[in-house]
Amino acid sequence: MTGCASPGCTGELAAEDAFCPLCGQPAERAPVNAARRAARRRAQQGTAPQGTVQHGTAAYPAPSPEGAAPSEDTARQAPSWDRTAPGATRSSVPLDWTAQADGDGSGRSGGIPNARSGEDTRAQLFPATATSATAPPRRTSPPVERDGGQARRPTWDDDSGATGAWPADEAPDSAATGAWSSDSAATGAWSPDAGRDSGATGAWSPDAGPDSGATGAWAPEADRDSGATRARPPRFDDDPDSADSGGTRAQAPTWDDDDSGPATAEGTVPDTAGRPGGTAAWPATWGRSVRGSRDSKSRSGSRSRTGSAGSGSSSGRTRRGSTRSAAPRGRLGAGLVEVPPVPYRDPKQAVLVNPEVPEAKRFCSACGKEVGRTRSGRPGLVEGFCTHCGHGYSFAPKLARGELLHGQYEVLGCLAHGGLGWIYLAADTAVSNRWVVLKGLLDSGDADAKAAAVAERRFLAEVEHPTIVKIHNFVRHTDRRTGDPTDYIVMEYVGGTTVKDLINDRSGALPVERAIAYALEVLPALGYLHGVGLLYCDFKPDNVIQTEEQLKLIDLGAVRRADDRTSPIYGTVGYQAPEIGKRGPSVASDLYTVGRALALMCFRFDFRGKHLKSLPDSAEQPLLAEHDSLRRFLLRACDPDPDRRFASAGEMAEQLTGVLREVLSAQDGRQRPGLSRQFTPERRAFGCGGELDRGEAALGLAVPQVDLGDPAAGLLATTTGEPSEVVRILRRAPEVTLEVRLRVVRALLDSDLPAQALAELDALDRLADDDPAAPASDDWRPDWYRGLIALAGGRVAAARELFDGIGDVLPGEAAPKLAAAVCAEAAGEHRAAAELYRVVWRTDHAHTAAAFGLARALLACDDDRDGAVEVLHTVPDTSRHHVAARVSAVHVLAMGGIADVLRAGSLLEPLALDAGRRAELTAELLAAALAVPAEDRRVSARLLGCAVTDKGLRLGLERSYRLLARLADTPEERIALVDRANAVRPRTLV
Template sequence: MTMCARPGCTGSLQDGYCDVCGMAAAPRPTAPSRPAGTAPSTRGSSRGSTRGSGRGSGRTGSTSTRRRGQLGAGLVEIPPIPYRDPATAVLASPQVAEAKRYCSACSDPVGRAAEGRPARTEGFCRKCGTGYSFTPKLAAGDLVAGQYEVLGCLAHGGLGWIYLARDRNVSGRWVVLKGLLDSGDADAMAAALAEQRFLAEVEHPTILKIYNFVQHPDPKSGALVGYIVMEYVGGQSLKQILLARREAAGRVDPLSVEQAIAYMLEVLPALGHLHSLGLVYCDLKPDNVIQSEEQLKLIDLGGVRRLDDVAGAIYGTVGYQAPEIAEEGPSVSSDLYTVGRTLAVLSFDFRGYGTTFVHDLPDRADVPVLAAHGSYDRFLRRACDPDPDRRFGSAAEMSDQLTGVLREILAAQDGQPRPAPSTMFGPELDAIGARPLEGPADRVFAALDPAVAAVALPTPLADPADPAARFLAGLAAASPAALVAALPGAPVASVEVGLRLARAHLQLGRPDQAGPVLAALTDDDWRIDWYQGLVALATGRPAQAADIFDDLYALLPGEPAVRLALAVADEAAGDTDGARRGYATVWRTDHSYLSAAFGLARVHLAAGDGERAVAALESVPATSSHHVPARLAAVAARVRGLAPAQLDADRLRAAAAQLAQLDLEPVRHDRHAAELLEAAVGWLRFHRPGTGAAGAGVLGEQLAERPLRARLERAYRSLARAATSRAERHTLVVRANAVRPRTLI
């Protein structure tokens, strides 16, 4: 027990106050403070430079000025949050619950009732002696700085009470005054001043606007207390939205994954704007993002600091803060980590995020939304990687990948494609398997040629900042052979030169020569890995290629081109299920990747599922340059590879009707007609339906053996006349003779 130090007093100190005279204890030196409920860093420095993946490399004041927002990125419909009348938001009895009263310096509980004594709202921490106060400093009717008329308290935040006021000087607009947790705390005052300074530099529609910084005397001590004057945003924080959903459902009820993503896609440009100013936000969490109608606002910039600040206090929240903060300080990478953690908390039941999973994520199999959407799972794991060098490198990059993931998720939900140009890849150069070969077979159903696929896959975009960019621009139209001759004489060795040379070797069918070129590139550039995957694919190492593309999928989870390459490698390696999932995801999301449609048909056919193969091919749009090859492949998919017992008259007629709808030149038509007629004759010989099957015929002939054989003979003889070699002509004549109907003469 500590005795009161006041002369002549015999009382003892309870919660920093004498139980006899009621006077406060003499204040002790204060320790650095932090917002209540947040985690202090053990080191007051930052890296001073951005770290990320080296490979990845209007205002709202009064109701009259509110604007319609752009939530959802044009992809998601977000329920608006009604604008709240400011007067109804004022607390009738502003209090901080005992359970939420903690020392700002050491986090020890303060202001708690004990041994029959009521809890104090002001006092000193028993553990470290730091003063605390949870009593509002302003009351309704107070006039701050002769301009702001206080209506009352709105909430208690990390740095103290937040008040609603009217600005008498600006048409009575609503404003918010944010005070300090403790007016005697130097660090808290510095944080508030910092918030004012940083906000004065920021002009962004998603970041709360600061209007002024004023001071007002404390009603008890007379000491001046600082207040930030900010715009009023009438709505709900994302945390309040989650709590309302839980109360309505009677259980944890996270947001839909697409709504959660839409929110973060609105937040990321705001963070990117801060980063461009050399600032880091530090404390993103659902509490600090408010939705009002269709707008989002990033609030509470009390933790914002400069990247080159190595001495300032660091603010953050356990469960959201990156693990390296204590040792290395905040960075762009640590800011993006908080985006990933916030997204996880919003989108699934993430219990234990501040304890069991403080720096980890649950297993994918234990979280339905992660199990259902592999790209989303990979996005979160990169965003929340414990190693800052493996995270996204910038808010823009993170936003691009998250948008790609969102498009994929939405396409999976309703089956409607969500195409968009990539910021990292060009279009695919050829539709793998889309061009028919000479003869009755089509490449779409032939064995996949990995070497051909390696050249047809999309190409990563060139780096315009590469030192050899101007030299390479002069060779844009050069052939692969000319590139191989010219590139060794480049005025400067660079990654772009090496990648262009490796690609030229691949195009010339020399992947073994591309490998050493890539091995000599030592830069940390994901595009090197991409080309190494292509080399592995072209040199008969599909399992190794699949491993490389799988790693790139983790790095770039929103890129359909990477998923397409992985599907090709899986197919080549014999992983039919993996290939099917990859092709289906890419095609469902973006119909510009025609290789995915043909690949999906291939793997379905390999699994004996002709119906799904046909459906994939028939989904190629009529506007595509590969619409006719896809329709021809669909004709073949109805009959190819099927035993006579697996065929039926309806399937044959459907194939014939589809072929008849295509305006083909005679030779090409006869080539596909021959395959269909062969299948029809085989079916008739197996089933023996009599002189003719009921219903429509096939290619204008009765569905009977004799007329079909005669039509097949004519097709083969027509193809023989158009043959370009003697051997081919001979083969076709033999086939014509073999199928000729038997006669008595």
């Protein structure tokens, strides 16, 4: 290492450095002398040379001699106040170090502005020789006795460990047991500046009036032992003399903005005589406040826990008297998924204690090289210059605690840092001290980042959606160190947990149904942005927060207009679509990020390495093998070709909802039916009689719904009749649209004219080849009809391929799965057919063909009669195929032993059947029982009124055959049945 030769610079240069990291000048090396080493050592060890004041680990410049102003360098060196410094306990944090002329003209300088009011306090001057700074003097007030109430303020003891001690400066980090401070964890702890989120059990709002209606309401001066819990704050009435001020409303206290004198109590306590319900008195007006709100800390934007006692209402969001022992649970994902709520997070607890950007995330905004890294064992610089290109950088927060923006937003600290800027928590002093979030730039030297912030300001003004964070304001603030103006976005505070943190809390993955529900909640927000011509560009779990039972999309810094081809593109590696570099962002690229994020929520995989542009296969991820529809959905959402992805967020949500229904039904076996917007219901039942008929199945399967946006949709809605008549009418349609052509294909197929139907589809293909923009060029519906034609014609493999392809496009639909199952069964692939039939039937019992198909497949695979009968029993009583399902179950059981035959008889008896059908089934069961060896029929039970003996069964069978003979339609059938009756009758002696 060598030293920088620039005058006054103490930076060190590595061999590869082209620029000094400290001063940014081109590298000119000089020997590192002893004085430079000493300066660096003092900076590292926290000891300051003469002329500075050490405060903790940072040095303040000493006050300049009287009559002299500090140098520019001195005025810029003020670090953040270190609360842990010796003697600095519970001190207000200085906002800045500035040179100010004394009001009396003495010329003294170096005053530290008061942290709360911003007033220059002349007594707060550090001695030039100090090595351990002490806190500035604090104003105190003696205990105040109240004549108009029953409580008094406790003694202000700064460092007392006594219960109930009240620090004079209302420090949030009070160490006193039971201290009355805003962040105290003590049960029932309270202070006048405590927010509604203090976390104290039974904590009461400081602005609660004595007439809140709660016995022992906790006013700021209320006795700690008053016993009040969960009292409701009243509404405020600024006019105590009006008719509305009595009984249940009380006047809020007023605050003195003049902090020039000691903090003494002024005014009188409102008279509580004659006002029912109140037992605690209001405090009098006193000083030590900033803009009428700092000491009260009544945040209407914060959360207050309220009970049933009291009257009035709170101006903030509240939880009203619930005594449920279990945590409330909300439903997301189209109301299908019960999701545990995430507790609202106290904003003050979310503030970072030591806000800094990790070294691993520090990169030069100009050349992309690493900056601010550890060198020779010394921590990297938070602010400096890139050693490769000389570009300046700064990763330090620009706003300090207590700083006021726009005369309205008081900064409380940093919440987080992201790709485009620091995020700060602030209080909106103009709107009931509600919590807000300020977002600024991470690196003010980054021109692209500045442009992105300006763009975000422009776009967000147009955004209004319940799932997108609300924007309150846009303000400009001058950087206290550099004097440069910086724009800030003022957003609502969303107190919750990011989905990324929820994933990490569960060891890297969420339950699949919960992950899908989160994606379904976000897709409408993206669809809204797309609808107003905006692209989100950087969706990921980090940018979604769950607060209680609601999701919010945050960090809109990468938002851009869909037609913008010049602005910088922001995204995250592992989520960003592969075509971004060539084609730029689009709706398809936004939906790609949703697919990637959903995959990452469901299971862990190397999404930034091995699978940067791909997804794991089913062998690598068992979840994808378990839920094939989810696998198909993710493959389409993350298809490398953007033209093959979902066309819109609405279409994506529709299919994902279907996938969710399947996943949930697979988990608990309960059906979750849904109305398809892509297919009609099954046109007719098929496969109910036992064997599968391919032609019957082709005519019974669902067909695509008519596109209501088609010009001929009205004509098609009124065109009914025989298929040949439908074809004749549509041939003369005034406009031959895609829907007209598809309806002609369907009518030809119903007329058993597959060759002509296929010719119509070929004509559609030729139109698509001639005009790639033709409606049929990327439409799956012609392939559906081709599949039906192939199935009816016996080309099962071709039909299966077509239906599988449509299943890839529509992974949440049942119709393609049912059609593929029919093809698998026709091809003899009974196990594959059983799985497809099971998925369809388990999810929606409206597809009764799936129940019959599953029963057939179970019998063909494993001769599983019990399983087949169980499936047939799930056909609901309300279905018109209920009786057919029970009859099929009778047929299945008739193939078993005597126990199965007896069970079949008990199923048959209550069925409402005509005489002929009942006689047929009775004959079938009696014949099956008679076929069982006599030694296996030794049971006392009766079958359909017949003894289970050779004689009893033969007599019953004879009666059934003779009844069928009387009902026969032809003489030939009658003769055959009489012969059967004679053959089976038992032998008797005449």
